[in-house]
Amino acid sequence: MKNKAIILFILLTLLLSGCSKSDVSKSESNTSNENTESTSLNESKDENTTNKINYNEVKPNELGKIMVLMYHNIGQDESTWVRTPDNFRKDLNTLYKKGYRAIRLNDYVSGNINTKVGFTPVVITFDDGNENNFRVFEKDGNIKIDPNCAVGILEDFKKSHPDFDTTATFFLNSNIFNQPEYVDYKLKFLLENGYDIGNHTSYHTDLSKSDKDTIQNTIVQEIEVINKYIKDYPINTLALPFGGKPQGEDYIYAIKGDYNSISYDNNAVLLVGWDPYKSPYHKDFDFSKIHRVRASETNVDNVGLYDWLNKFDENKEIKYISDGDPTTICIPETYKDVLNTDIQDKIIITY
Template sequence: MKRLKQITAVLFALILALGFTGCKPRLVEENREKPEQNQPTQVESNNEPQENDQDQDNNENKADKIDLKEIKANENGQVMILMYHGISDKEAEWVRTADNFRKDLRTLYDEGYRLISLKDYIENNIKVEAGYTPFVMTFDDGLLNSYNIIEENGEKKIDPDCAVGILEEFKKEHPDFGRGGSFFVFYPIPFRQKELIKEKYEFLIQNGYDIGNHAYTHENLGKLSIEDVQKALGKNVKLTQGYLPGYDVYALALPYGIGPKGDGYIYAAQGEYDGVKYNHRAVLKVGSNPAPSPVDIKFDPIRLPRIRASEMNTAGTGIYDWLQHFEKKPEKRYISDGNPDTVAIPESEKDNVDQSKLNGKELIIYN
């Protein structure tokens, strides 16, 4: 009996031992799973460089697959900077109707043009899909029909027939159209609704637009002394920054297309008034032709030509004249390679590139 009890005790102990031993693999397995379940935050953090490298490799592979010759990539081609003024119900030399403005946008979109900001253009930060052409859009004078806010059913809304309203609607319908648009304003009441100036400014900069300098009261800078040029430009910047503290007014559209005379022209770009310094890295003329690529040897950011977005009295230099020109001579048109870190050009353009303007981008020459 005693021996039976001993055997029973041994068997019981053995069963217990086997039972606990049998649990251990599951416990170990669970302990392994938990770190793996908790690991993603750490693993993703530790592996992010590898994942980014892989993404970058994928992007490079995609870029490698692009046939530059087939898409006729030419990132030293010309860029249209379009100049608008008013949008109204009657067409005039300096005014587009709302319907014609919509037509302009549709035509540009259908013909492979994509909107970028003036700042991205002058800084050569052009991010446009391969095979497409960047363009810049500007609006002078800060007119009511450029940006009008109306009231409907007791609520404020953007007038659907003003420039901003039309642009916003078009971008909703065509999200790949791009973003941009510079509004060059003068004072005392830009956009002609005094109580809404700050609201309009804030909407613009929050939605990819720029606010530029058009002098204090649209002065003819060619008729002013150096002191008065700085006053006209510095006062504009001071007032704009009063609505938008610290805002970078980086561009000027010359009123009447006229800058200060002779050596005084530099004051269109830089100067100071009443303790306020201004630094216009882009100065726009009225002009009548496309602007050079930002890496072209002829690129001069403080003397940028513009194209009149008009069909009246253009003397063959309006928007549709140039669209037709580029259709006949596509080799003159800026065509993106789709990679913002490279500048792709045909061999015929290599002598026209100022390599000091590449700013670290890789120059790719193909034939």
């Protein structure tokens, strides 16, 4: 009887030990599977790692077109060259919801595009440097930005949509934002908050009707005006007033020249808008003749912002879609023929 009791005790001990070992093994196995799944999910969400994206799902095409939007005024009455504050807010929200993300003009031109995977870069520009682009006022001894001017709207959008990467280039004439007592504050604010400043000539001169000396003089004069406030800032982008292109061989002076011992060498020359422009990796991309899109809905002759958004949505035009990796150019196999083969600092990926 005693022996039977001992045998029964041993059997129970072995049985309990076996259950415990099985449970531990099962627990370890579950933990391992959970970690593997978590790692896999994290990798699939890594938007900056090109070799981990599904090309057929994302369909990156870094030879698609990019919109360079052309704005002028923000005002209360909508017209061809005026957007109301509410409509400008609508533009930004529409771009955001449709998967567009802002980039700097110089980054577009240089091909330094860091747009996240699956999204499309867009460039925002303002011509003329009107007060409604950047208006300030003083309250209780402090400078405040008008919430209904372009910069006020952009800054508010930046707070609520930090992943839009809000930025814009302001092309200025000599009367900078029409509040002379605040020019220094405004220009420094723009540079400190991720915006850029470009040249629109000192007196909005039509360069198509100008000789080479006038072209160089009016470009250099504006550089001098701006550099009084922000010394050594490189003014190396030009938006042609009226879209007026210097004639014949004089076009070179829109790109580079000198006057009164001051020289300039523009990285980008922008025309008046009618359509999106080529990818900087396209073999026919020309930094000196960049097309722009009219950011308006009034009298745009079917070439306004919303016309092009619809064409992209309907695949009537092919937009740039980023692969999320600034070190690569990712394109469908069928686009190889239009790739600029002189580009040396990028890895080419086709699918």
